Amino acid sequence: MALFLCGRVLRLLTLLVAVSLLSFLLLSLSPIDPVRAYVGADMLRVGPEQWANIAAYWGLDRPLHERFFRWGAAILRGDWGVSMIFRRPVLEIIGERAVASLALMLTAWIFSGIFGFALGVGAAMKQGTWIDRVIKWYCLTLASTPSFWFGLLMLLTFAVWLGWFPVGLGVPAGVLAHEVTLSDRLHHLLLPALTLGITGVAGVALHTRQKLIEVLQSDYVLFAKARGESDLQLLRRHGLRNIALPAITLQFASFSELFGGSVLAEQVFSYPGLGQTAVQAGLRGDVPLLLGVVIFSALFVFAGNLTAELLYRLIDPRLKLKERYL
Amino acid sequence: MSDTQSLPIANRRFSRLHINRRQRTVIVIALAAVFLLSLLVGAQFMDEAGLSTSLTERNLPPTLAHPFGTDWLGRDMLVRTVKGLSLSLVIGLFAAVPSVLIALVLALASGLGNKHLDAAITWLADLFLAVPHLVLIILIAFVFGGGTTGVIAGVTLTHWPTLTRLLRAEVLQLRSAEFVLVSLRFGRSRWWVATRHLLPHLKPQLLVGFILLFPHAILHEAAVTFLGFGLSPHRPAIGIILSESMRYLSAGSWWLAFFPGLALLIMVRTFDVLGDNLRLLIDPRSAQE
Numbered sequence: 001m002a003l004f005l006c007g008r009v010l011r012l013l014t015l016l017v018a019v020s021l022l023s024f025l026l027l028s029l030s031p032i033d034p035v036r037a038y039v040g041a042d043m044l045r046v047g048p049e050q051w052a053n054i055a056a057y058w059g060l061d062r063p064l065h066e067r068f069f070r071w072g073a074a075i076l077r078g079d080w081g082v083s084m085i086f087r088r089p090v091l092e093i094i095g096e097r098a099v100a101s102l103a104l105m106l107t108a109w110i111f112s113g114i115f116g117f118a119l120g121v122g123a124a125m126k127q128g129t130w131i132d133r134v135i136k137w138y139c140l141t142l143a144s145t146p147s148f149w150f151g152l153l154m155l156l157t158f159a160v161w162l163g164w165f166p167v168g169l170g171v172p173a174g175v176l177a178h179e180v181t182l183s184d185r186l187h188h189l190l191l192p193a194l195t196l197g198i199t200g201v202a203g204v205a206l207h208t209r210q211k212l213i214e215v216l217q218s219d220y221v222l223f224a225k226a227r228g229e230s231d232l233q234l235l236r237r238h239g240l241r242n243i244a245l246p247a248i249t250l251q252f253a254s255f256s257e258l259f260g261g262s263v264l265a266e267q268v269f270s271y272p273g274l275g276q277t278a279v280q281a282g283l284r285g286d287v288p289l290l291l292g293v294v295i296f297s298a299l300f301v302f303a304g305n306l307t308a309e310l311l312y313r314l315i316d317p318r319l320k321l322k323e324r325y326l
Numbered sequence: 327m328s329d330t331q332s333l334p335i336a337n338r339r340f341s342r343l344h345i346n347r348r349q350r351t352v353i354v355i356a357l358a359a360v361f362l363l364s365l366l367v368g369a370q371f372m373d374e375a376g377l378s379t380s381l382t383e384r385n386l387p388p389t390l391a392h393p394f395g396t397d398w399l400g401r402d403m404l405v406r407t408v409k410g411l412s413l414s415l416v417i418g419l420f421a422a423v424p425s426v427l428i429a430l431v432l433a434l435a436s437g438l439g440n441k442h443l444d445a446a447i448t449w450l451a452d453l454f455l456a457v458p459h460l461v462l463i464i465l466i467a468f469v470f471g472g473g474t475t476g477v478i479a480g481v482t483l484t485h486w487p488t489l490t491r492l493l494r495a496e497v498l499q500l501r502s503a504e505f506v507l508v509s510l511r512f513g514r515s516r517w518w519v520a521t522r523h524l525l526p527h528l529k530p531q532l533l534v535g536f537i538l539l540f541p542h543a544i545l546h547e548a549a550v551t552f553l554g555f556g557l558s559p560h561r562p563a564i565g566i567i568l569s570e571s572m573r574y575l576s577a578g579s580w581w582l583a584f585f586p587g588l589a590l591l592i593m594v595r596t597f598d599v600l601g602d603n604l605r606l607l608i609d610p611r612s613a614q615e
Contacts, residue, residue: 011452014449015449015452015453015456018453019453019456019457022453023465026465026466026469027465027468027469029469140595140598141591141595143598144541144545144591144594144595144598145591146545146548146549146568146587146590146591146594147549148548148549148552148568149568149583149587149590149591150587152568152571152572152575152583152587153583153584153587155575156575156580156583156584160575160576256455256457256458256459257458257459259458259460259461260458260459260460260461260549263458263460263461263464263553264460264549264552264553267552267553268572278461278464279464279553279554279555282464282465282467282468282553282555283554283555290464290465290468293461294457294461294462294465297457297458297461298456298457301455301456301457301458302456
């Protein structure tokens with residue numbers, strides 16, 4: 001186990017270095033000139049000398065590899081640079097936005113986990129009936145639903161027609177930051193979280209259904225049936241334990257899609273989280289902020305995958321043997 | 327589809343129509359393919375007049391003349407949607423072909439090369455899966471400065487790893503099969519083994535993988551365009567239509583978002599159905615069902 005953990009941490013390190021190197025290289029190839037993005041509307045008031053000064057101040061006149069090492073060293077020191085659009089340290093912004101995003105993703109994650117699990121169990125217990133077919137059809141349809149379109153529909157239904165929820169923003173407009181109450185935040189969080197949760201249901205539901213069907217076809221369930229156990233007893237005694245951990249594991253492994261989904265959901269509901277920050281940074285050429293979000297998202301995905309792998313090894317020792325194969 | 331329990335029900339349902347499961351699969355495939363092709367062809371012959379601005383017909387809710395309604399410039403939403411879908415199809419094609427080729431080459435190299443090459447390829451696949459797809463596509467689209475090339479490059483670069491993993495597992499299984507080992511012992515070159523022994527076995531996987539790449543590619547293209555990194559605003563893309571519609575939602579113009587998204591959903595679902603049924607038909611492990 002210790003060896004496995006060490007290997008994983010080593011892998012994380014190599015992947016992180018590679019992710020940062022790759023994104024750094026990509027961004028330096030970009031046609032967008034960071035000085036121009038920084039100067040922005042003041043273009044006419046900045047002379048060529050000042051232009052060169054800014055470039056020299058940022059070390060843009062140095063060769064690429066030197067810039068990468070300087071940037072990497074700064075990142076390791078905890079200096080992630082200053083965002084150009086917010087004019088504040090990147091780490092500070094990411095910290096702030098990450099809290100909002102994590103609240104959104106956590107809510108959606110728990111919702112989709114419980115709802116998906118229930119759907120999967122329902123479909124498997126009634127396998128072959130119309131209930132099963134409806135649930136399966138529903139999940140497959142959801143899996144091909146563009147989540148931002150679903151978000152638009154939710155917005156249209158609940159915010160525009162019914163007026164139950166605000167149309168956007170993470171907090172009410174025109175209210176001072178310290179006066180925003182928890183219920184305000186929850187009110188603004190609910191709709192995007194619901195969107196993200198509902199569209200994330202398909203994977204866990206179909207997986208749970210498959211697993212439970214496997215369990216129900218086993219000999220020990222046949223024996224239990226012969227003893228006269230009812231469906232609910234079967235589910236409680238033999239089903240749930242066998243399928244709960246795989247479902248939780250799958251939920252952890254889906255962090256990547258969760259993050260991608262939250263980028264879209266945040267954009268639709270103009271919820272001020274990391275995803276929206278990434279979009280803004282990308283659209284307005286804020287390279288330090290974009291790099292910061294990329295690295296954060298890589299860490300986030302890795303945390304999910306690592307948890308999933310650890311859980312898997314915990315519940316299925318056979319995996320250790322298969323590992324070499326896949 | 328692979329579970330035998332659902333078989334009797336499916337059979338009972340279709341025995342009334344006097345067709346068996348295989349015929350049904352073929353029919354479904356044909357219908358799906360015809361639908362997608364007609365979308366592609368239909369868009370080329372569609373009346374361009376619907377796209378011209380007509381200020382007398384602005385913001386009309388759906389009627390018989392304009393089944394999807396019109397937008398704020400009086401353009402017919404049905405025409406815009408169909409054009410957008412066919413554009414998505416083409417972009418999906420441009421992204422899916424290189425993805426499949428990359429996946430095939432890397433999977434074969436990984437299966438036939440030495441241990442280090444295999445480890446390197448697995449690591450590379452992990453690298454591209456380490457960042458959420460959408461974030462990586464944003465990054466790549468940003469580097470290309472937006473536009474079609476950026477979207478295609480982004481979608482291609484994010485979609486090969488999953489297929490590579492799938493194909494690699496297959497290659498590794500085949501590699502330890504006796505006919506491959508014997509062939510190698512007979513002194514056949516790795517290239518010969520790869521093309522004569524492995525490739526034929528990978529064909530079904532490749533075709534199905536190719537078809538099933540489309541839904542992902544199309545959805546990601548729409549998402550990135552929606553966010554503003556993809557196709558330029560004057561192209562008739564679904565992502566553009568949906569991001570424009572956001573401005574008119576609070577005014578109650580629900581048809582601007584509803585129908586284009588629904589059409590996108592139906593197209594993506596059709597690809598899924600096509601891929602799954604094709605697998606049922608040509609994958610030797612499920613062909614008997």
